[in-house]
Amino acid sequence: MSLIDVRHLRVRFDTERGPLQALEHVSFRIERGEMLALVGESGSGKSVCAQALLSLLPRGRAVVETGEVWFEGRNLLTLSERELRAVRGARIALVPQDPGAALHPLFTIGEQIVEALRLHQELSREEARELAAAALVEVGVPAARERLDAYPHELSGGLRQRALIAMAIAPRPQLLLADEPTTALDVTVQAQIMELLAELRRTRELGVLFITHDLGLVANYADRVAVMYAGALVESGPTREVFRAPAHPYTLGLLASAASLGQRADARLESIAGMPPDPLNLPPGCAFAARCAFAQEACARARPPFLPPMGLRQALERGVELNLAAERRVACFESERVVSRAGADS
Amino acid sequence: MNAPLCEVRELEVRFAARRRALFEPRRWLQAVRGVNLRIERGAVLGLVGESGCGKSTLARAVVGLQRPSSGSILIDGVERASARGKQLRELRRRVGIVFQDPYASLDPRQPIREAVLEPLSINGFAKPRTRRLRVLAAFEAVGLAANLYHRYPHELSGGQRQRVAIARALVLEPELLVCDEPTSALDLSVRAQIVNLLADLRQRFGMALLFISHDLAVVRKLVDEVAVMYAGRVVEQAPRDALFDAPQHPYTRALLSAIVTPHEGERRERIVLAGEPPSPLDPPSGCAFHPRCPARADVPGERCASELPMLSALDARRLRACHLDPTL
Numbered sequence: 001m002s003l004i005d006v007r008h009l010r011v012r013f014d015t016e017r018g019p020l021q022a023l024e025h026v027s028f029r030i031e032r033g034e035m036l037a038l039v040g041e042s043g044s045g046k047s048v049c050a051q052a053l054l055s056l057l058p059r060g061r062a063v064v065e066t067g068e069v070w071f072e073g074r075n076l077l078t079l080s081e082r083e084l085r086a087v088r089g090a091r092i093a094l095v096p097q098d099p100g101a102a103l104h105p106l107f108t109i110g111e112q113i114v115e116a117l118r119l120h121q122e123l124s125r126e127e128a129r130e131l132a133a134a135a136l137v138e139v140g141v142p143a144a145r146e147r148l149d150a151y152p153h154e155l156s157g158g159l160r161q162r163a164l165i166a167m168a169i170a171p172r173p174q175l176l177l178a179d180e181p182t183t184a185l186d187v188t189v190q191a192q193i194m195e196l197l198a199e200l201r202r203t204r205e206l207g208v209l210f211i212t213h214d215l216g217l218v219a220n221y222a223d224r225v226a227v228m229y230a231g232a233l234v235e236s237g238p239t240r241e242v243f244r245a246p247a248h249p250y251t252l253g254l255l256a257s258a259a260s261l262g263q264r265a266d267a268r269l270e271s272i273a274g275m276p277p278d279p280l281n282l283p284p285g286c287a288f289a290a291r292c293a294f295a296q297e298a299c300a301r302a303r304p305p306f307l308p309p310m311g312l313r314q315a316l317e318r319g320v321e322l323n324l325a326a327e328r329r330v331a332c333f334e335s336e337r338v339v340s341r342a343g344a345d346s
Numbered sequence: 347m348n349a350p351l352c353e354v355r356e357l358e359v360r361f362a363a364r365r366r367a368l369f370e371p372r373r374w375l376q377a378v379r380g381v382n383l384r385i386e387r388g389a390v391l392g393l394v395g396e397s398g399c400g401k402s403t404l405a406r407a408v409v410g411l412q413r414p415s416s417g418s419i420l421i422d423g424v425e426r427a428s429a430r431g432k433q434l435r436e437l438r439r440r441v442g443i444v445f446q447d448p449y450a451s452l453d454p455r456q457p458i459r460e461a462v463l464e465p466l467s468i469n470g471f472a473k474p475r476t477r478r479l480r481v482l483a484a485f486e487a488v489g490l491a492a493n494l495y496h497r498y499p500h501e502l503s504g505g506q507r508q509r510v511a512i513a514r515a516l517v518l519e520p521e522l523l524v525c526d527e528p529t530s531a532l533d534l535s536v537r538a539q540i541v542n543l544l545a546d547l548r549q550r551f552g553m554a555l556l557f558i559s560h561d562l563a564v565v566r567k568l569v570d571e572v573a574v575m576y577a578g579r580v581v582e583q584a585p586r587d588a589l590f591d592a593p594q595h596p597y598t599r600a601l602l603s604a605i606v607t608p609h610e611g612e613r614r615e616r617i618v619l620a621g622e623p624p625s626p627l628d629p630p631s632g633c634a635f636h637p638r639c640p641a642r643a644d645v646p647g648e649r650c651a652s653e654l655p656m657l658s659a660l661d662a663r664r665l666r667a668c669h670l671d672p673t674l
Binding site: 258268 | 542
């Protein structure tokens with residue numbers, strides 16, 4: 001059984017300007033010790049997705065229309081607020097994007113971790129402090145015991161992010177939702193945090209939902225990838241398979257616009273023309289059709305279903321190293337033509 | 347021989363840090379510590395480094411938004427700090443800037459046509475009746491549709507706003523455009539559009555660029571030469587391909603190894619540095635990189651902790667500030 005199994009999650013926001021479909025039939029699973037990267041541009045619905053898993057969406061404005069979130073034998077969307085509190089933080093923890101904003105400036109790091117621990121477990125202050133120190137050691141904070149008494153402003157950005165990860169893992173959760181955990185950090189520090197997450201996956205069998213827009217990090221660290229566009233998953237599968245032979249034109253475009261070190265330095269970057277659609281006014285067909293070089297008439301009329309891509313076998317026969325048994329999905333009528341591009345330029 | 351378009355000489359920029367106690371001695375934040383750079387006409391210099399390394403302060407000094415504590419900035423041989431009146435206005439025309447965040451750099455209550463027009467009217471360039479034409483020409487050059495002319499910033503996407511910011515700099519027909527992380531606040535697919543736009547503008551107008559970024563993969567697309575900064579100093583400078591193919595400073599090597607791209611066959615061994623960039627209030631002694639340097643442990647009797655390495659020539663076109671043997 002998967003660690004978490006999200007099925008057909010559909011979320012609507014009621015805004016002043018009308019209903020906004022924030023998530024549309026989002027389905028994915030994460031196994032123990034696995035990292036799934038949820039990739040998309042700003043406004044694509046990645047963060048809404050993480051919030052929906054823990055029922056953290058703004059009450060009254062957000063409506064979960066359909067969907068199930070199976071975790072440790074229960075559907076989280078049917079739990080009471082009281083039951084949810086035993087899951088949030090304790091079983092599923094969140095690592096936020098901006099470590100500067102997520103820590104309370106007036107409490108020491110130790111106080112904040114102790115508080116998080118004592119919310120979930122019957123512990124004395126001393127016991128909780130011991131566990132907090134152990135968590136800081138585990139995430140590689142040097143001089144951990146002294147740092148318990150430090151205030152957030154006394155720590156650098158990287159150390160704050162480590163402290164937040166310590167706070168997240170101290171209650172021993174099974175799943176981390178990491179929402180752009182490295183975006184606010186310098187590149188050399190970013191590498192340290194990604195290595196730390198990889199280590200925690202190994203040592204604690206932590207599952208990680210890694211929300212990001214950095215395809216380079218995805219390629220280097222995530223086992224599987226799910227690509228979001230305008231609130232819907234457009235493609236998912238093992239990272240290597242998807243990146244070798246993307247089956248959705250949006251994935252293809254994102255990969256092409258990521259600057260490469262290998263291609264000729266003066267070559268132009270490919271870019272995706274246009275902009276994402278207005279979420280209040282999504283087209284009836286494929287949301288990407290207006291920007292898509294592969295679009296046919298049918299694309300504007302109907303939403304493509306989320307199915308295994310076409311044309312992988314032919315790509316394999318052309319010499320692209322693919323695993324046909326890998327579980328892949330794509331929402332595109334023209335996936336065969338998209339896949340046929342794989343390996344064309346190498 | 348003509349003077350270079352822009353020359354930065356022994357530039358130092360210090361800020362007084364707030365005192366933590368009333369009688370504490372004044373502390374200085376050394377943002378830029380003795381930087382020398384030259385940008386020739388039409389050339390593109392990339393300036394890379396992590397937050398707090400002084401690259402944005404240097405950019406602000408080049409456009410005159412930050413007064414040097416010592417050292418000087420010469421634009422076409424004219425010292426920026428001593429220019430007055432007409433000469434100063436002319437310097438402002440010749441050197442433009444594009445900031446990182448197009449959400450913060452445009453006035454929300456000003457239609458974008460006004461934002462682009464403003465530099466012309468403030469400086470009294472162009473006759474009022476030709477100004478509109480110059481604004482439209484700038485719109486065209488950055489690929490903004492003419493029907494956006496009367497819009498406000500909030501009606502535009504991030505990429506369009508950054509185009510407005512570029513148009514606003516272009517309208518004065520600068521010879522040097524300073525770009526301070528112009529793509530960092532943008533989404534990936536839009537980022538590529540802006541990088542391509544800057545490359546096109548350079549081709550079309552022959553502008554020189556000072557391109558500041560921490561995104562090395564983007565820098566590689568655009569620049570002729572790269573200077574790497576660490577803790578307020580340039581630690582390595584070289585022509586683009588030389589720097590990317592054979593970095594000579596241990597910090598440059600680590601920075602390059604931290605670039606991750608999604609393209610297969612580009613996975614290289616990552617040098618994961620310990621620690622973080624130093625605080626500019628309290629930089630380490632000697633070489634500021636020495637506490638994090640993975641190379642120095644192998645060198646017996648090294649001077650890294652005690653003696654500042656000078657930026658010196660390794661060969662005709664490469665500069666490096668490091669005590670270690672270049673063959674290591």
